[in-house]
Amino acid sequence: MSLMKHINILDYTLLSLLRRKFRNSGIVLVFSFVICITGSVLLLTYAFKREAVLVLGNVPELIVQKMSAGRHELIPVSFSEKIREIPGVSSVEPRYWGYYFDSFTKANYTVVTPGGRLSEGNKLLQGRLPAADERGVAAIGGGIARTRFLGIDDDLALFSPDGRLRNFRVIGIFQAPSELLTFDLIVISERDLKELFSLPSGVATDLVVGVRNETEAPVVARKIRERIPDSRPILRKEIIRTYDALFSWRSGLILTLFAGALAAFVILAWDKATGLSADERREIGILKALGWETSDILEMKFWEGVAISLTSFFLGIIAAYAHIFFFDAALFAPALKGWSVVYPRFHLIPFIDPYQIATLLSLTVIPYIAATIIPSWKAAVTDPDEVVRG
Amino acid sequence: MNRASVFLACVSLCLLTLTGLIFWSGETVKQQNRTVRDLGEISACLRLTDLSFSHDARYTRHPSQADLFSAFQDHPGSIEHFPSGSVSAPPDFSDLGATISTGRR
Numbered sequence: 001m002s003l004m005k006h007i008n009i010l011d012y013t014l015l016s017l018l019r020r021k022f023r024n025s026g027i028v029l030v031f032s033f034v035i036c037i038t039g040s041v042l043l044l045t046y047a048f049k050r051e052a053v054l055v056l057g058n059v060p061e062l063i064v065q066k067m068s069a070g071r072h073e074l075i076p077v078s079f080s081e082k083i084r085e086i087p088g089v090s091s092v093e094p095r096y097w098g099y100y101f102d103s104f105t106k107a108n109y110t111v112v113t114p115g116g117r118l119s120e121g122n123k124l125l126q127g128r129l130p131a132a133d134e135r136g137v138a139a140i141g142g143g144i145a146r147t148r149f150l151g152i153d154d155d156l157a158l159f160s161p162d163g164r165l166r167n168f169r170v171i172g173i174f175q176a177p178s179e180l181l182t183f184d185l186i187v188i189s190e191r192d193l194k195e196l197f198s199l200p201s202g203v204a205t206d207l208v209v210g211v212r213n214e215t216e217a218p219v220v221a222r223k224i225r226e227r228i229p230d231s232r233p234i235l236r237k238e239i240i241r242t243y244d245a246l247f248s249w250r251s252g253l254i255l256t257l258f259a260g261a262l263a264a265f266v267i268l269a270w271d272k273a274t275g276l277s278a279d280e281r282r283e284i285g286i287l288k289a290l291g292w293e294t295s296d297i298l299e300m301k302f303w304e305g306v307a308i309s310l311t312s313f314f315l316g317i318i319a320a321y322a323h324i325f326f327f328d329a330a331l332f333a334p335a336l337k338g339w340s341v342v343y344p345r346f347h348l349i350p351f352i353d354p355y356q357i358a359t360l361l362s363l364t365v366i367p368y369i370a371a372t373i374i375p376s377w378k379a380a381v382t383d384p385d386e387v388v389r390g
Numbered sequence: 391m392n393r394a395s396v397f398l399a400c401v402s403l404c405l406l407t408l409t410g411l412i413f414w415s416g417e418t419v420k421q422q423n424r425t426v427r428d429l430g431e432i433s434a435c436l437r438l439t440d441l442s443f444s445h446d447a448r449y450t451r452h453p454s455q456a457d458l459f460s461a462f463q464d465h466p467g468s469i470e471h472f473p474s475g476s477v478s479a480p481p482d483f484s485d486l487g488a489t490i491s492t493g494r495r
Contacts, residue, residue: 010394018393052441054426058434065455072455095437099448108445110452115437124428129435141442174432177425181433183442184451206455208437239439239454246453307397314404321411346443349422350415357412 009296013303016283027269028312034265035316035364036323037258042356043324044332045251050351052243055181059239061217062209063095064224065232072232074203079228083209086223088216094204096193100158100186105147111197113190115208124182127152127172130189138192139172142345143183156186161198168192180346209233254332269368276375284376288384294377301376305369313365317357325350 017024064083066075080092097112114129130137138156150156156168174182188196209224211217214236221233255262276284284297323331328347432438440452449456 007392007394010397011392014393014397051426055429055433055441056439058430059439060437063439063455099451108448108451110442112436112438114435116435118431118435122428122431124425124432143442178429178432180441180443181429181438184445185436185438185442187436234439234454242454243441310401311404314401314408318404318407318411321408325415349426350418352412352415354412357408 006299009299010303013300014307016300017304017307024308028308028315030265030268031309031312031364031368032315032319034258034262035313035360036319037261038255039317039320039357039360040323040329040332041251041254042360043320043352044329044348045247046353046356047324047348047351048247049244051180051349052247053240056236056240056243059236060095060208061211061214061236062221062224063234064207064209064228065234066206066228067230067232072206074199075206075231077202077204077207079231080207082227083207083224086220086227088212088220089209090212091208091210093208093210095206095208096190096199097205098193098197100196102147103159107143107147107184109141109144109184109186111186111188111193113193114187124175124178125172126175127170129172129187130192132189133191134189135192136168137171137188138168139174139185139187140170141174141182141185142176142179144186145170145173158186158196160196166192166196176345177347270371276379280376281379284379285384285386288380294380297380298373298377301373302369305372306365308372309365309368313361317360321350324348 064075064079066073066079075094077094080094083089083092093115095113095115097110100109100111101107102109114132117131118125118129125139127139129139140150140156144150144156148156150170150173152170152173154170156170158166158168160166168186168188172187174185193199194201209220211220217235217237221235224231224233287297287300288294323329325348328345439454442451444450
């Protein structure tokens with residue numbers, strides 16, 4: 001009997017909402033949109049951060065750059081000896097890489113050299129990487145393959161600084177799931193890279209330093225700065241922190257852009273929820289005159305808040321999920337990717353933090369229900385005659 | 391079937407969909423372990439430091455390797471003009487004012 005009473009009150013509440021269906025459906029629509037945008041930003045940022053941490057967990061522990069006039073410059077390989085003498089350093093290897101501006105496609109590519117071999121079972125590379133001393137071959141990212149219409153065994157033509165054209169036979173193409181990491185890469189051997197960029201001998205782009213105990217990396221970095229004052233050591237922890245800050249900053253910016261819409265909705269919801277219309281006050285008075293208890297009125301308003309806010313929450317969060325993980329964040333992607341000729345097609349791994357969803361639920365549903373109940377309570381405890389007469 | 395039953399059925403359906411999506415995410419993440427491992431191997435083998443995310447400027451392609459003031463490095467007084475640069479976080483200057491120890495006496 002008691003359950004039936006609650007169901008009947010819910011039934012009456014829905015009937016009451018349907019009487020003002022245009023106003024209420026408008027609120028549900030705007031509320032869902034606001035939750036969808038906020039939820040999208042939370043889901044996108046969390047998924048990016050998790051993927052970045054996982055992928056960048058294997059980057060070198062310490063990278064040493066040389067600075068000149070405040071700019072990153074080529075570093076003499078002879079610095080390796082100074083660094084190798086520091087206790088705790090296990091290895092120092094030169095790293096060769098650079099940017100290639102492709103005048104055919106007006107795009108920038110990143111040219112790197114392999115530091116080892118990939119295992120046979122790696123599914124993200126069709127073909128193979130060039131060996132350390134192999135000449136005239138390249139493995140390329142999916143973005144370059146698409147832009148230049150290249151397949152395995154095709155020739156990739158690149159200009160060296162003296163204007164000569166150099167051909168590289170494509171022996172490997174990175175597959176789509178790795179685009180967030182490999183999209184614009186050209187992997188060639190060390191000798192090919194030095195020739196392509198006309199690098200002077202005895203210099204590298206930077207040095208990769210291995211540290212025996214990772215907790216000692218900051219101490220090693222400090223000692224490198226002492227021995228080579230014009231160097232700039234970059235720790236793995238700093239790289240991961242850069243991405244954490246970058247994604248937090250970007251999500252903050254997107255939320256700021258939507259702050260106007262959010263503020264407009266808060267004003268609308270506050271006005272709707274806290275200020276009872278004359279009709280609603282009259283309805284409460286009539287219900288009380290018909291014998292409804294104050295608790296019944298409050299329950300009716302509770303159901304009203306639940307019906308609107310919970311429906312909006314579910315619609316918004318499901319739409320946000322679909323937007324990020326099924327439609328690859330189509331609304332935000334242009335702002336995030338920037339201004340480029342070639343865009344990576346990233347498909348995010350659906351990392352979800354249930355805590356964030358629960359927080360969003362509590363920050364949207366509970367305040368709305370509270371804002372609906374409080375003014376109704378004021379009307380419900382007033383004498384019905386006074387309420388109906390206004 | 392009254393309105394309350396229809397509403398409760400719809401809410402249950404939404405809850406079920408959301409739970410299903412969270413469960414599906416967990417399963418997808420498990421299936422992607424192999425991809426994540428392969429990506430880690432590629433980044434270790436090629437000694438990559440950055441995600442291939444924005445390609446408009448070198449400091450947005452490799453934010454972790456760029457100079458601290460790189461968004462303005464093209465020439466003195468140069469104003470940042472790349473869209474992805476404008477949504478990059480400024481450097482962390484929270485340690486400004488702290489004593490910098492060089493270990494020298």
